[in-house]
Amino acid sequence: MYPSKFDYHRPSSVQEAVQILSSNPDAKVLAGGHSLIPVMKLRLAAPAALVDIGRIDALQGISRSNGSLSIGACVTYNEIANSADVQAAAPVLAEAAGQIGDRQVRYRGTIGGNLSHADPASDLPAAALALGATLHVTGTGGSRSVSASDFFVDLMMTALQPDEILTSVEIEAAAAGTGSAYVKFEHPASGYALCGAAAVVTRGAGGSCTAASLCFNGVSSTAVSASDVASSLVGSDLSDDAIVSAVSGLSIPDATGDMFASAGYRQELAKSIGIQALLAARDRA
Amino acid sequence: MAGESNGAGVFGSSIRRREDPELITGRAKYTDDLQLPNMAYCTILRSDYAHAKINSIDASAAEALDGVIAVYTASDIADSGVPGGIPVGWLLPDMVIPEHFMLAKDTTRYVGDGVAIVVADDLYTAHDALELIYVDYDPRDGVADPKKATEDGAPLVHDEAPNNIAFDWEIGDKESTDAAFANAAHVASLDIVNNRLIPNAMEPRAALADYNSITGELVLYMTTQNPHIHRLLISLASLGLPEHKIRVIAPEVGGGFGSKIHHYADEAIAAWASMQLGRPVKWTATRTETYLTDAHGRDHVTHAEMAVDANGKFIGLRVDTYAAMGAYLSTFAPAVPTYLYGTLMSGEYDLPAIHCHVYGVFTHTVPVDAYRGAGRPEATFVVERLVDEAARVTGLDPAEIRRRNFVAPDNFPFQTQVALAYDSGNYEGALDKALEEIGYADFRSEQAAAREQGRYLGIGLSTYIEACGLAPSAVVGSLGAQAGQWESAVVRVHATGKVTVYSGCSGHGQGHETTYAQIVASALGVPYEDIDVIEGDSGVMPHGWGTYGSRSAATGGSAIASAAEKVVDKARTIAAHLLEAAEEDLEFEDGSFFVKGSPDQAQSLPDVALQAYLAHNLPKGIEPALEATSFYDPENFVFPFGTHIAVVEVCANTGNVELQRYLAVDDVGNVINPMIVDGQVHGGIAQGVGQSLYETAVYDEGANLLSGTMLDYAVPKAHFLPSFETDRTVTPCPHNPLGVKGVGEAGTIASPAAVVNAVVDALSPFGVNHIDMPVTSEKVWNAMN
Numbered sequence A: 001m002y003p004s005k006f007d008y009h010r011p012s013s014v015q016e017a018v019q020i021l022s023s024n025p026d027a028k029v030l031a032g033g034h035s036l037i038p039v040m041k042l043r044l045a046a047p048a049a050l051v052d053i054g055r056i057d058a059l060q061g062i063s064r065s066n067g068s069l070s071i072g073a074c075v076t077y078n079e080i081a082n083s084a085d086v087q088a089a090a091p092v093l094a095e096a097a098g099q100i101g102d103r104q105v106r107y108r109g110t111i112g113g114n115l116s117h118a119d120p121a122s123d124l125p126a127a128a129l130a131l132g133a134t135l136h137v138t139g140t141g142g143s144r145s146v147s148a149s150d151f152f153v154d155l156m157m158t159a160l161q162p163d164e165i166l167t168s169v170e171i172e173a174a175a176a177g178t179g180s181a182y183v184k185f186e187h188p189a190s191g192y193a194l195c196g197a198a199a200v201v202t203r204g205a206g207g208s209c210t211a212a213s214l215c216f217n218g219v220s221s222t223a224v225s226a227s228d229v230a231s232s233l234v235g236s237d238l239s240d241d242a243i244v245s246a247v248s249g250l251s252i253p254d255a256t257g258d259m260f261a262s263a264g265y266r267q268e269l270a271k272s273i274g275i276q277a278l279l280a281a282r283d284r285a
Numbered sequence B: 001m002a003g004e005s006n007g008a009g010v011f012g013s014s015i016r017r018r019e020d021p022e023l024i025t026g027r028a029k030y031t032d033d034l035q036l037p038n039m040a041y042c043t044i045l046r047s048d049y050a051h052a053k054i055n056s057i058d059a060s061a062a063e064a065l066d067g068v069i070a071v072y073t074a075s076d077i078a079d080s081g082v083p084g085g086i087p088v089g090w091l092l093p094d095m096v097i098p099e100h101f102m103l104a105k106d107t108t109r110y111v112g113d114g115v116a117i118v119v120a121d122d123l124y125t126a127h128d129a130l131e132l133i134y135v136d137y138d139p140r141d142g143v144a145d146p147k148k149a150t151e152d153g154a155p156l157v158h159d160e161a162p163n164n165i166a167f168d169w170e171i172g173d174k175e176s177t178d179a180a181f182a183n184a185a186h187v188a189s190l191d192i193v194n195n196r197l198i199p200n201a202m203e204p205r206a207a208l209a210d211y212n213s214i215t216g217e218l219v220l221y222m223t224t225q226n227p228h229i230h231r232l233l234i235s236l237a238s239l240g241l242p243e244h245k246i247r248v249i250a251p252e253v254g255g256g257f258g259s260k261i262h263h264y265a266d267e268a269i270a271a272w273a274s275m276q277l278g279r280p281v282k283w284t285a286t287r288t289e290t291y292l293t294d295a296h297g298r299d300h301v302t303h304a305e306m307a308v309d310a311n312g313k314f315i316g317l318r319v320d321t322y323a324a325m326g327a328y329l330s331t332f333a334p335a336v337p338t339y340l341y342g343t344l345m346s347g348e349y350d351l352p353a354i355h356c357h358v359y360g361v362f363t364h365t366v367p368v369d370a371y372r373g374a375g376r377p378e379a380t381f382v383v384e385r386l387v388d389e390a391a392r393v394t395g396l397d398p399a400e401i402r403r404r405n406f407v408a409p410d411n412f413p414f415q416t417q418v419a420l421a422y423d424s425g426n427y428e429g430a431l432d433k434a435l436e437e438i439g440y441a442d443f444r445s446e447q448a449a450a451r452e453q454g455r456y457l458g459i460g461l462s463t464y465i466e467a468c469g470l471a472p473s474a475v476v477g478s479l480g481a482q483a484g485q486w487e488s489a490v491v492r493v494h495a496t497g498k499v500t501v502y503s504g505c506s507g508h509g510q511g512h513e514t515t516y517a518q519i520v521a522s523a524l525g526v527p528y529e530d531i532d533v534i535e536g537d538s539g540v541m542p543h544g545w546g547t548y549g550s551r552s553a554a555t556g557g558s559a560i561a562s563a564a565e566k567v568v569d570k571a572r573t574i575a576a577h578l579l580e581a582a583e584e585d586l587e588f589e590d591g592s593f594f595v596k597g598s599p600d601q602a603q604s605l606p607d608v609a610l611q612a613y614l615a616h617n618l619p620k621g622i623e624p625a626l627e628a629t630s631f632y633d634p635e636n637f638v639f640p641f642g643t644h645i646a647v648v649e650v651c652a653n654t655g656n657v658e659l660q661r662y663l664a665v666d667d668v669g670n671v672i673n674p675m676i677v678d679g680q681v682h683g684g685i686a687q688g689v690g691q692s693l694y695e696t697a698v699y700d701e702g703a704n705l706l707s708g709t710m711l712d713y714a715v716p717k718a719h720f721l722p723s724f725e726t727d728r729t730v731t732p733c734p735h736n737p738l739g740v741k742g743v744g745e746a747g748t749i750a751s752p753a754a755v756v757n758a759v760v761d762a763l764s765p766f767g768v769n770h771i772d773m774p775v776t777s778e779k780v781w782n783a784m785n
Ligand SMILES: Cc1cc2nc3c(=O)[nH]c(=O)nc-3n(C[C@H](O)[C@H](O)[C@H](O)COP(=O)(O)OP(=O)(O)OC[C@H]3O[C@@H](n4cnc5c(N)ncnc54)[C@H](O)[C@@H]3O)c2cc1C
Pocket: A028, A029, A030, A031, A032, A033, A034, A035, A036, A037, A038, A053, A073, A074, A099, A100, A101, A102, A105, A108, A109, A110, A111, A112, A113, A114, A116, A117, A119, A121, A122, A123, A124, A160, A164, A165, A166, A167, A190, A191, A192, A193
């Protein structure tokens, strides 16, 4: 539980941070430290240097403008869960953030760290995916935007380049008639999602479903979107039956199996948790 | 109880634990908090392979690292001339006892087996250096499953143990048991795996050794439940230092659950390194090392059968168990699946024929040894699961079949068919109370109604007995213990009437400082605040055997009570002299001696103490000072018992088991401090629920530990558990001065069966009659689909 030696940098701007990263190929960004430090202590990672982005003002804060919500990469789960802006514009994100770990974890862990780490069992990727979030990143070559659906590449792998930093997460505020929910089936040991489902549904003026998304954490090597389920819900009346029948065909490609839960069981769990999430989202729409 | 009215009637009251303010404010000092001048740090390189030959070890790069003082291997220990052994302390007939050296010599036998030692100026360097030691391993096949390990062709852990069998042990009468089965109207039969557990004391093991090469004295601060046992084993088997030159001190110890009873190599390694270097050396386990090296618990594969007659009476019990020992025989390991297991097979029942056969099996895993309950949870699980299965096959209600078979209250002492003689009990009394409090009759109708709606509720009983406070020493010795099981106490009344109590037990979270003071306050009639309790230092108190097996109240507490009684006797003699009265005419009340009928002319205990120390006017033949020592060897074990009931709901969609209620009615004899007893019961239940629903040490086919971190090994969290309901009946122990039994393990012993019985009850509409622990949501889901 003692990491190897590393250098420590604390830049005060994104530009400076990116510079340090590009000149130190073995450096890693340090945000909340709640994933990085444990793997360093287990000596599963031994970065030569840490670039602590926690004091960069530009990465802090939540703001709302023109119907869109912007969350700085270093905003903590606790801030997200308790933010009136997030609760109003993207309640599923607040709900997911509020279910992460314990109080200590929620006061330190950051949205940027959670998404960049891309642990398939963590709670925010499915919500980001279900909300169609846009991720803003900056590297030595400048800034660019990546959609959540392009961001999660594989197990613990994202579209970030080694010299890039995730700077903020942008989410379109929910349209009228939208309800959302995050339901988590907790892994009894880690507390991460054995299966977590983020559902967002919108009802049109007539009451039928005009948009839907259902995304999962924990069941596959990345957060996944059940787009078949979503498309079969659009146009439905979002009745219990409609939801149950839409989810009954759910199939998670490459579902994860491990010593705690087999791939087959995760499939079944995803159905049950997916239905719960959709029902709750519908009730709030 | 003497003086129950005074010492503020303190025996039996829920005084707050006096040890807590230091613990919860972080002021308490644990081994790893201690710093000595010129201290060096030690780390241990551990095998990554379950089974490998060591071809060679190249430590040159590690030795060259700045700050590294030394790197040692097994040959250095051997060359130093110390015995270097890690002995087993319980001998069974014909047991194979392989050599267990402080480091692996040429073969590693489990992932975590020690291979080399680094000593460095600082801890980080000591860890860095481990990565620079190159070991050329020749990996071999390993085996982790105790039953598979006995099959022909399984990889051998030790060449001298064919089929990996360490011992082949039985108890009871095979012939009469087989005859009972031949006559049975019904047979209940189950295959049971008792899942392997990792202890997870909050504080990892640690040792700080300070060897003085001039005096030849070793002071060893360490995480121990029994400093004197560690001193003895380190002296005799590991380091060869004379016993009186070793002082083992247990600073604050953060839990043990058995894992700090045993003598491991690591603490001896720190001491040996200190002897080599002539400077203090500290070793502290990382949590990973805790998982890899603390002795695990349970790990049985069992087939068990109950023969039942046409009236639902149990007539025979037959049990076959493969019990993992791991790679070496740990300190008390052989006792756990034998004398702490087979002897408990009668449960609370009048069972006329029992036969229990156990293979102790070597596997390529960390050794298995006593873990909270040690053998008794495994036995209780077998018996209580079989009783429920017997209820199912006979069509009787689980409560009814228990009633028909309990040892009757007027049948004590009760001699079982498996050696133990139960001292006292009223099993139906505890059952009735528990059924009433849980609302058993109403529950059955609620359950039926819920099933109509597709909700699956279940209720599970566990009417358990536990045998603790092993004794007397002669009996324990005849069963193979290389230890006594008496306990020591010193009660020292100072000249001012203040009292210091020394116990040979060694608490590590149980609250002895509070409860022992309560015993003495009541016995001497002095204020509770005037009494201090000291434990855990082999240099300070007489030899004792430590704290484990729910023994401390029954043995240590009784030793204290009898030392206090000796103090009162001596004080009475002095008081009689001072009052110019006959001893027989004196009353002792509220801490004062007076002649019957004239309480105004009294000699208080502090008055007497002062006179005892001044020694100006003592009766003839009475020595000065006021203190007494007792070495108390109990007549028998103590036998707490009770009924635990779990209520669960299983979710038909996910298989999740929700523990809705948990009720414990325990009978632990007289209660010194109800709050502390409740706390012990709560903790025990949480651990037993952990075993039943969450915890399991998983090894893969090659005997690699997969559940190697807390991310994979599920220790229950507070929000998994309901608020426990606890109650008691009181059947005092008839053979010790306090009438106390034990309580430390009751919860862990009773609860796994209660929880699993409840889950099986909930799943009965699906034709389920058993489900192995931990009952994960997936197992339940599979059982329902
Ligand atoms: C006890 C415990 C329980 C937990 N339970 C949960 C849980 O239930 N659900 C859950 O989702 N998570 C859980 N976590 C993980 C937690 O959410 C972490 O905080 C999160 O995974 C990483 O965020 P961080 O800010 O701590 O990042 P860090 O640990 O600092 O970094 C993680 C990784 O992301 C990189 N990184 C961080 N920020 C950026 C950025 N802005 N740009 C580019 N790269 C970046 C780092 O270089 C590193 O590789 C738990 C952690 C602990 C210790």
